[in-house]
Amino acid sequence: MIHTESLARTFTVGKERIEAVRGIDLDVAEGELVAFLGPNGAGKSTTLRMLTSLLPPTSGSASVAGIDVLARPAEVRRRIGYIGQKDGAGHNYRVWDELLMQGRFYGMSKADAAESGEELLRTLDLDALRMRKVSSLSGGQKRRLDIALGLIHAPGLLFLDEPSTGMDPQNRANLWEHIMRIREQRVTTIVLTTHYLDEADAMAERVVIIDHGTIIADDTAETLKAKQAGDRLTVVVRPADAAAARTLLGTEGSELSERPDDDGTALSIRVDAASHAMPGVLARLRDAGVDVVAAAARRPTLDDVFLNLTGRSLREGES
Amino acid sequence: MAVLTLPAPARTNVVTDVGHVWWRETLTILRDPFSLIFSLLQPLVFLGLFGPLLSGLAGNGELFGGSSLQWFLPGVVVMITMFGTSMTGSTLQFEIMTGAFERILATPLSRSALMIGRALKELTPLVVQAAIITLVAIPFGFVLYPLHVLVGLLILGVFGVGVGALSYALAIAARKSEWIFWAVQQALLFPLLILSGMMLPLETGPGWMQVVSKFNPLTYIVDAERVLFAGSFGDVTILRGLVAALVTAAIGLWVGIRSIRRATL
Ligand SMILES: Nc1ncnc2c1ncn2[C@@H]1O[C@H](COP(=O)(O)OP(=O)(O)O)[C@@H](O)[C@H]1O
Numbered sequence: 001m002i003h004t005e006s007l008a009r010t011f012t013v014g015k016e017r018i019e020a021v022r023g024i025d026l027d028v029a030e031g032e033l034v035a036f037l038g039p040n041g042a043g044k045s046t047t048l049r050m051l052t053s054l055l056p057p058t059s060g061s062a063s064v065a066g067i068d069v070l071a072r073p074a075e076v077r078r079r080i081g082y083i084g085q086k087d088g089a090g091h092n093y094r095v096w097d098e099l100l101m102q103g104r105f106y107g108m109s110k111a112d113a114a115e116s117g118e119e120l121l122r123t124l125d126l127d128a129l130r131m132r133k134v135s136s137l138s139g140g141q142k143r144r145l146d147i148a149l150g151l152i153h154a155p156g157l158l159f160l161d162e163p164s165t166g167m168d169p170q171n172r173a174n175l176w177e178h179i180m181r182i183r184e185q186r187v188t189t190i191v192l193t194t195h196y197l198d199e200a201d202a203m204a205e206r207v208v209i210i211d212h213g214t215i216i217a218d219d220t221a222e223t224l225k226a227k228q229a230g231d232r233l234t235v236v237v238r239p240a241d242a243a244a245a246r247t248l249l250g251t252e253g254s255e256l257s258e259r260p261d262d263d264g265t266a267l268s269i270r271v272d273a274a275s276h277a278m279p280g281v282l283a284r285l286r287d288a289g290v291d292v293v294a295a296a297a298r299r300p301t302l303d304d305v306f307l308n309l310t311g312r313s314l315r316e317g318e319s
Numbered sequence: 320m321a322v323l324t325l326p327a328p329a330r331t332n333v334v335t336d337v338g339h340v341w342w343r344e345t346l347t348i349l350r351d352p353f354s355l356i357f358s359l360l361q362p363l364v365f366l367g368l369f370g371p372l373l374s375g376l377a378g379n380g381e382l383f384g385g386s387s388l389q390w391f392l393p394g395v396v397v398m399i400t401m402f403g404t405s406m407t408g409s410t411l412q413f414e415i416m417t418g419a420f421e422r423i424l425a426t427p428l429s430r431s432a433l434m435i436g437r438a439l440k441e442l443t444p445l446v447v448q449a450a451i452i453t454l455v456a457i458p459f460g461f462v463l464y465p466l467h468v469l470v471g472l473l474i475l476g477v478f479g480v481g482v483g484a485l486s487y488a489l490a491i492a493a494r495k496s497e498w499i500f501w502a503v504q505q506a507l508l509f510p511l512l513i514l515s516g517m518m519l520p521l522e523t524g525p526g527w528m529q530v531v532s533k534f535n536p537l538t539y540i541v542d543a544e545r546v547l548f549a550g551s552f553g554d555v556t557i558l559r560g561l562v563a564a565l566v567t568a569a570i571g572l573w574v575g576i577r578s579i580r581r582a583t584l
């Protein structure tokens with residue numbers, strides 16, 4: 001569906017050169033649900049806008065839906081749906097007018113556009129709002145309308161830029177339910193961007209981590225976590241037991257770390273399948289005379305992956 | 320759940336694209352017709368206040384052998400065209416800011432259709448405006464030549480597409496700040512209008528004004544409209560006006576398409 005080679009884009013603002021995207025090689029197959037995850041300013045939107053023909057690359061090439069984006073941009077646009085970061089629906093228009101017009105823009109007949117529009121209004125819970133002016137909709141309603149606009153022509157490939165940014169958790173969950181339902185109904189390959197870790201983790205089948213305009217990791221969330229971070233087992237012991245515990249844990253796993261805790265010292269190691277390893281480790285600690293105050297097994301998050309890869313936390317960037 | 324099957328991506332062409340863009344823009348008028356009523360009143364006020372002054376200037380209402388109305392009315396029609404089409408970009412700026420412009424750019428709509436459709440929307444009320452002021456003017460001695468006026472409106476339409484496309488390009492260039500759009504639009508609009516002899520005849524002005532007016536495409540449009548509104552076809556002035564309109568449209572669309580392609584938004 002998508003193939004890029006060294007796709008790059010530089011912006012010049014005054015005398016400053018901003019290398020927004022620095023050479024991205026990417027392949028996406030039909031039917032995939034891929035999330036671009038990265039902090040603000042990583043180059044996610046710029047990449048998406050190059051793939052959708054909205055922005056010419058500085059260098060490199062991209063083909064989307066089998067078509068060269070630079071050579072035949074209009075043919076690419078015909079085959080994809082794009083939901084940008086800002087509001088797609090015109091604020092001065094009525095919901096239904098915008099939906100119908102969008103269908104017409106894609107060359108659909110009035111009847112086809114109306115049929116598809118009706119279906120989307122129902123699927124996206126917008127039925128009651130059809131005569132409302134877009135500027136009067138709430139943020140979540142606007143976002144759902146944007147999604148309807150991007151789907152009116154039932155594209156085989158859908159690009160979504162930060163679909164849920166600025167929504168509260170409940171609205172986000174709601175939106176995702178809609179997106180997943182649409183994916184079942186209208187067979188689509190989906191490429192989306194997000195800076196929400198949990199979203200990429202829970203929803204995407206494949207996570208492409210982008211930082212400073214390059215791809216720094218690309219795999220399923222599970223594999224990324226297993227390879228880049230791994231499970232961690234943490235025990236809290238009294239200061240007197242710390243030395244003995246340290247020695248024993250050093251043989252149980254790797255990447256031993258420690259930090260002070262209210263009850264003494266928290267020691268943490270990386271082990272495979274931490275929750276299964278825990279009973280054995282606790283037993284051996286007791287045998288060694290260590291009094292364990294508390295214990296926890298933790299699955300890694302994508303933030304651990306990002307931290308491991310870049311030395312920075314993705315959460316720091318969140319405002 | 321059933322898989323929704325839709326026809327394969329349909330072919331579109333520039334003409335239907337123009338129609339769709341025009342209709343979307345026109346919807347803003349249809350859904351809020353009050354704005355139209357005000358824009359209809361404006362040229363009437365202008366005609367009603369300016370016309371008598373002009374008659375006074377020319378003495379006994381006679382100017383260049385015809386009634387001052389016959390001379391002045393085509394000027395007003397050109398003026399409202401200029402006012403309308405030079406504002407084409409202002410609604411676009413709003414849509415650039417909110418994001419609707421980007422969404423529409425991501426559709427297969429042809430780039431020239433985006434500009435032509437928007438310019439035509441600004442021209443749509445013009446036809447109604449022109450009809451109203453013409454009808455109002457008839458009792459005051461204006462003689463209507465319908466076919467000539469129609470040709471005149473067509474030339475104006477072509478010219479208006481060019482002005483609209485330039486306004487479109489200006490909106491993209493000035494997308495970061497609204498006031499720049501208005502500053503440039505005003506700074507260009509009024510000199511162009513005055514230096515075309517639209518409001519007052521340039522024949523009585525200083526020589527430099529007459530020289531500058533020769534480089535103003537609007538001069539040729541105004542002259543052509545005057546000839547047409549006076550009920551004449553056999554005049555090379557009309558041809559000059561048509562050429563000026565076509566050149567303006569070509570340059571406008573070229574500049575506009577370039578700025579759409581280069582826009583980084
Ligand atoms: N039109 C533009 N002009 C100048 N700089 C831009 C433009 N668009 C994006 N950038 C810069 O490029 C970098 C990547 O931006 P973007 O792709 O929007 O990041 P993301 O979507 O990951 O937050 C940022 O430093 C941003 O400031």
Ligand SMILES: [Mg+2]
Binds near residue numbers: 162
């Ligand atoms: Mg972004």
